[in-house]
Each structure stands twice: as structure tokens, then as C-alpha cells.
Amino acid sequence: MSAARTDDADALRDLEAAPLALPPGLELSWLGVSGYRIVYEGVALFVDPYVSRVPLRSLLLRRHSLPDPALLDRYAGAGAGVEEVAGVLVGHTHFDHALDAPAIAGRHRAPAYGSASLATLMRLHGLGELAVEVEPHRRYELGPYAVSFTPSAHSKLILGRRVPFDGELTCEHLDALSPGAYRCGQVYGIRIEVAGTSFYHQGSANLIDAELRREPVDVFLAGVAGRSVTPRYWERMLPRLDPRVVVPTHYDDFFKPLGAELGFIRRVKLGELPDEIGAVSRDAQLAALPRSDRGAAAGGPGGG
DSSP: HHHHHHHHHHHHHHHHTTTOOOOEEEEEEEEEEEEEEEEETTTTESSOOOOSOOOOHHHHTTOOOOHHHHHHHOOOOOOOOOEEEEEOOSSSSSSHHTTTTTHHHHHTTOOEEEEEEHHHHHTTOOOOOEEEEOTTTOOOEEETTEEEEEEEEOOOTTTTTTTOOOOOOOSGGGOOOOGGHHHHHHHHEEEEETTTEEEEEEESOOTTTTSOOOOSSSSSEEOOOOGGGTTTTTHHHHHHHOOOOEESEEEBBBTTTSOOOOOOTTTTOOGGGGHHHHHTTSSEEEEEOOOOSSSSHHHHHHHH
């Protein structure tokens, strides 16, 4: 095991020991990458769900990549006691955020909210009637949840200059959907309010300063991959959100299947997060969730 891998594993172990302190009955599960399932009062909400785990060779060889029904059954169920899925929310349409969204929306006849590229993807799956192309900053009421979408940006991971697979998703047939065909599309940060608790989900470590309003949140689900190529990321982000808790996300190796030992994205440096965040915010706490194939969801008493 490499020293970097050991450092990340040790740092994650410490972060997972920190409490998240959600209200009773509110459950938050991390599905891996930037994927989450939230459950409250028998109603579930999915955010960037991705469990099918395309292998690296499929990306390199441009192989056809679609949702895996068996993996969806195993890792992306609605949860015990859930009577309804209120929606599937997608921040951008790279494969590791959007590949499974149509299948999950279709299974539960739930609307899928996101960009024009997401609507295109939904139509490719024959589910165009479930697609909602969102209006920026509009408040959507989804059962017990209130949701809004903030125009945002993807980190420039290619030499700090370009977004990988940028542009709109334009495929005309499902059989043309290789991993690289899942183009980024418009990027959104997603604000979710439920049970007196507010979340902000940031799938990629970048932002549009003028769009992100100064609205405090309880829990910041912070994509940390690529933060090193975004100038002053925490300094620009944290004062606007003023979070009670920062939960790092999108640090696991998303080419490794669920059920295997958790791997880490190269140079993600989880051990540096406390100093990075502490330099900007004295009040924000850090906590991490075990991935859902490794442990239980976070929740208040009675919330799992």
C-alpha cells in the first residue's frame, strides 16, 4: 500500500468518527462518488446517484456504458420503509454523476431534475416525460424537500485549463453512449432543505461567484477532487455557505466497483482538509460518511 493511500485511509477513518448530528428521522447515505440518497418521512431523494461503476478500460476503449440493473438492485434501492421517490437530482452529466439517473428515475417513475443535457439523456432512455430542465434559483417543492439549483462550474482537471468532456450531451442513440459521450453540460450546485436542515451539494470543486448567494447551510457536501486547480476554492466558497459541517465527497476511485476495497483518487490528500478549511472557517466542522457498501447511513435518533 502506498504512503499516499495509507495517509488518505487514516484521514478518512478520523473523519468518519466525527458526528454529523442530523435531526431524528432524517437519513443521509453516501452512494460513492458524488451520489447521495436522502430519506425523510418515507420519501427518498437521490442526488447524482452512480453505482454502476464503469471500469477504466471502458473509458479508454470507448465502450458502450449503461446502467447495470443488478448493481442498481444491490446498491441503489430506495431504502427500507420508503413509499415514494420524490426526485433524482443531477448536478452535471459526466458519466460518474448521471449514468444511473435515468434508470433510477424510471424505476420509481420519479422526475429527474437537471440540465438540458440531462433531458437529452432521459429522452435517449425513452423517459423524456420525466425530465425537468431546471430554472436557475427556482424553488422546487418535492414532497418534504425544497430544492433549488445554482449555476456553477466544473473544475478544470486537464492541466488546470480544460474541463474533461466539456460541452453538451448530444448522442442520438443509446448504443453511442461511451463514457466520454456523457458530456458535462451545464453544471449546478444543489441546495436541499428538509426537516429544518439545509444541504448544499457541490459535485465539482469550482463555482461561479456571482451565482452563489450568501445563504448559510447546515451541511456542505463538498466535492474535493480538483480543488487544487481551482484558485482560492475554499476562500470563495465557505464564506458564502458558512456551513456547520463540511462533508467531503468525490474522493473515492470511481473506476473500482462497489463492494471492493475503497480506493482514492490520486493526490486527493484528505489529510490536508482540516488545515485548508480551518484557515478559512473557524466554525465549520469536518465529518465523513462511510460509503453505503461499507457502513450505515448517517441519521438522527430513529433515522438510521
